[in-house]
Amino acid sequence: MPSLNDIVAMAQAMEKSPVVVVEDRCLCVRNRNASCRRCMGVCQVGAIAIAANEITLDASACMACGACTSVCPTEALVSVAPLDADLSRAAAQAAVANGGAAVFSCARMAAKHQADPARFAEVPCLARIDESIIVGLVAHGADQVLLVDGDCASCKYRSVQPCIEATVAYANELLAVHGSSVRAVRTSAFPDSVLVEDAGDLYGSTRRGFLSEAAGAARETAVAAARTTIEQELGYSAEKLQIGERLRVSASGEMPRLHMPRHEVTINALDDIGLPCEENVETRLFGTVDIDTDRCNACSMCAVFCPTGALARDPVEKMSEPLRYLEFSASDCVQCGMCVDVCWKGAVSLSATVPTAELFDFEPRAFAMNTPPPRRSAFG
Ligand code: SF4
Ligand code: SF4
Structure with a gap:
């Protein structure tokens, strides 16, 4: 500890x-x-x-x-400030108080003191919100997700507006593909259910x-x-080893795998919302990988450096034996591109169009390596 x-x-x-x-x-x-x-x-x-x-x-x-x-x-x-879990909790409580509408506000809009602070969750900028938070709220019963902004064009954060647009678009794609009618919506006004005539006292007492x-x-x-x-x-502990030691490849030929809380929240939320009704989903949270086995030389570097274990050696194979299979799990893939970066043969390709069946198929997809040519024996 x-x-x-x-x-x-x-x-x-x-x-x-x-x-x-x-x-x-x-x-x-x-x-x-x-x-x-x-x-x-x-x-x-x-x-x-x-x-x-x-x-x-x-x-x-x-x-x-x-x-x-x-x-x-x-x-x-x-x-x-705040953590994802605290932000989601505040938005969920606000949704209950609002009869179903989860409302986020940027700090600039919140500072206008038009709304009851118990009925919305405040963030410095709406770019702080990601699709796991939105999808998680819908899975927990929110029937609206409203992102209330001030005048973004004149805000000090204006250059990150495309990030907000991207998050809303990706969250809505995930919701639509899972048959939800709820959509995240950007707006420049608080809904009536959140407004109060004079919120000054509420803010004053809250702050005091x-x-x-x-x-x-x-x-x-x-x-x-x-x-x-x-x-x-964060998975951080002061007693853990220094970073160089933490990142060493283990005897089993892998770097330490990362747990992805945001992806876990999203997969569980989508599962709660409903079965996918489309074959594919466009997403940045997950990815799908293909390996050109004619180019691949079975070095397994993609599996060694994959941060999540989405690409991995067949667990029954021994490190000392030539690689015969690589396995891939879309639900663990975070579309980071590391496998593409480390493949010096250019054999790995990555796509943001993910088959939904693969996302919820907990059996990995296997790539059979081309059998390496047999070594010529010195005796014939
Ligand atoms: S994109 Fe990243 S997470 Fe996905 S398989 Fe490649 S290295 Fe692993
Ligand atoms: S370089 Fe990529 S992986 Fe590293 S902190 Fe930035 S976004 Fe994350």
């Missing part, structure tokens, strides 16, 4: 930065040939830097929009109450939040 000092130090780091980097989840840390730079592509202030197996986030530059956390395929960047409670319990709260975050959400 991490010591109390470690936990408090992490809590203090979280206070400074609304986004925490979990280094060994980043593809570029796991393999310097990884081409992923999605976080850098959406960060409007250049707060993220990647070089030679290292990723750093400049907390003083970060504007807390959360866009990087929603595009990272491996959840290497985690918003801690929060501050007085926080004064007495700040340390305990920080410790509890950090402990939960470190151990459950």
Whole structure:
């Protein structure tokens, strides 16, 4: 277990930065040939830097929009203000209070004090929300998901608007393919059920109450939040080995596999919503892989570096024997592209059009390797 000092130090780091980097989840840390730079592509202030197996986030530059956390395929960047689970819980409680409508508001719109703060979930920017949160709310009974924004065109976060559009489009595609009639909708006005005539008192009492409670319990709260975050959400422990040791290929020929909470939430939510009614789904959360076995030389590097184990050696084969089969599970694939990046034969292709039957087929798809040519014997 991490010591109390470690936990408090992490809590203090979280206070400074609304986004925490979990280094060994980043593809570029796991393999310097990884081409992923999605976080850098959406960060409007250049707060993220990647070089030679290292990723750093400049907390003083970060504007807390959360866009990087929603595009990272491996959840290497985690918003801690709030955490996904806390945000989903707040939105679910608001949906109950609203009779079914889950409402999110950006901070700019919330600051207008038009709405009851118990009836919506606030985020710094709507780019913080990803499709797992939306689909999860629908699975739990939300009959509307509304994303209320201020005037994005004049907002300091305006350049991440395409991220919000992408999340809404991908979430709605998942919902439609699973037969749900609910759609996430962007709007610039709170629904009537959330509005109050004068929300000033509600905000005032909420903030005063929060501050007085926080004064007495700040340390305990920080410790509890950090402990939960470190151990459950981020998979980080102060007592674990250094990153170089953590990322070593094991005797079984694999790098440490990552657990993907966001993908698990989404698969479970889709399963609850209903059976897929389309053959394929366009998604960025999952992917499907093909291997050209005529090009493949059975080196198995794709399986070694696949961060989730979506591509893996047949578990019954021994490492000492030539590779005969690779197995692929679409539900574990996060469309990160690492397998494509590490295949020097160009044999791996990745698609965002995922067959729904494959997504819910828990038997992996097998690729039979072409039998390597037999070695000529020195005796004939
Ligand atoms: S998006 Fe995630 S995996 Fe990709 S470079 Fe950024 S932190 Fe690493
Ligand atoms: S199969 Fe390829 S794209 Fe999918 S998670 Fe593994 S490395 Fe990433």
